Amino acid sequence: MTPTLAGVETPIIEVSHVFTRFGETVVHKDVSLTVRRGEVFAIAGGNGCGKSTLMREIVGLQEPTSGVVRLFGIESWQLREGRHHEVHRRFGVMFQQGALFSSLTLAENVAAPLKEHTRLSPDVIRDIVALKIASVGLPADSAAKYPNELSGGMRRRAALARAIVMDPELLFLDEPTAGLDPMIAAGFDELVLQLKALLGLTVVMVTHDLDSLWRIADRVAVLGDGTVLGIGTMRELSRSDDPLIREYFHGPRGRAAEGQHGST
């Protein structure tokens, strides 16, 4: 459980009036949103609406053309200057393709943040790594395997184990359930909820998975047309009048997911 801090009222992420352009293509015209501590915040929207770009801007991998993105109150783009090591330890990122280091085994991948950021004894590191590997549901014998020997779903879970090994306060997930079978995807959702309950994690996820959105997202921001079309709970958004939001949530798949989760 994250202890309450002095500045608990400052939002953990603050995106204000972000404008992003790649050459001629305008991705974000005016995006503003805040993420509060302890919530599962989802970023949804059609393909190519700049969800992943927004996430890259939040974690400091990319600079917005204009506007300000703050993470833990620090401007994200300044994270790369290396003066903010402590901030890097406070969040974990799970990339879409896993982004596991291919020259390291699964266990070494998961151990990498601990080895870089702490001076723990190898025994303790080994136990923490083994615990994280078990808690994401990977079998112990996969620990000695290299990423290219793992299946896609296992790689995804290994990436999650690496993202949470430092017990970060904030976890970013880029399309965590895309391409996973429904059982594993549901398990993934459960895992996120469990981590949130256990460790008081704040989760920011980019997703298309409507089931996931209904099941675990506290609030959802729908991006489209370069701006935030709407922010709210799924229930609120599903009642929205915005034509683009309606299109997104009330397609055949949206209705099926709503029928399953929305009525409960």
Next chain:
Amino acid sequence: MAVTSKPSWTRPEAKVGIGGAGVLRCEGSWTIPNLSALSRALAGVQWPRTPKLACDATQITAMDTGGAVVLHRLVMQLRREGRQVTIEGLRPEFAEILRMVSSNWNRIGLPATTRPGWAEQVDQAVSKWTKQAVSALGFIGESTVGIWRSLNAPSGIRWRALLRGLELDGFNALPITGLLSFLIGVVIAYQGAEQLRKFGTNIFVVDLVGISLLREISPLIVAILIAGRSGSAYAAEIGTMKVTEELDAVQTLGLSPVQLLVLPRVLALVIALPLLTVYADGLGVFGGMLIASNQLNVSFTEFVDRFEEAVALRHFLIGIGKAPFFAFIIALVGCYQGFQIRGGVDDVGRHTTTSVVQSIFLVIVFDAWCSIVLSWWEL
């Protein structure tokens, strides 16, 4: 600049100590940044000889899974030593984390990686080498058949890819091969000049430069350069295509990777390398000529006159004749290593390196073999 909320990483440290009889007092923030200090503190604790030990955890103000792992390890260790351990006053939310850790404890335990014995290592190495040799033979066979077929039916040749290969591997290599062979010509003439002047046989610089460059050095220098320049590129390109599943896409489209990728590269190099060698011959001899007129008073006309007499046509032809074989070796090794890439990014690097080392090695071995055979025939 920005005023930050005080980072949670500078929280009060974690402490342990013996407080009273049979009570272990645990305090502070049991979180990952504090754990190394905590482990040191634990190592320094003077454990009382009581059979029962109570952990007073009321003062633990923060805990994450790392802290729970350390606490669990401690409890397990004390129990193994035959003590009865109880944890008292742990906050419910931390108890929940501890429960998660202990409930997963039986499932974890990374398999110990055991080093195989020498017999197993030998066995593995032998089977690996056998497999590699077989697959290399298979690849050479497949490529040769592919090349033979497309030479019989030239409509199967990818002309665009071939021309592009000629540009990338031939034309674009002109500056660097030219510069290098010019310098080699200069170096040979310069080194020879010292010796030749002693005997007053200045004019023999022409024989020295002409024969050594045309017959051996130019083809070798060009081949080594191209192995580093193009062979490595072939391995990396094809390997990356394999990693990104592009090769699989090619195969499912019913196209042959050999015809699509290997053939244009082999043909381009087989055409380009002899041409580059002729060019390198020219510039190398020119470099030698400059030094000859400068250091040995052999004028350009004398040089050319002597060249016609001294350097037989066969030297030139032998040099040029070797070039296509060098090209064949380099292109095939590069492509083969590319196809051998299985896994991820580091595999690409490893096989690219191997392709350069192997192709240079094979080129030199082939060159040595040529020398032996040609000396039998007294050429």
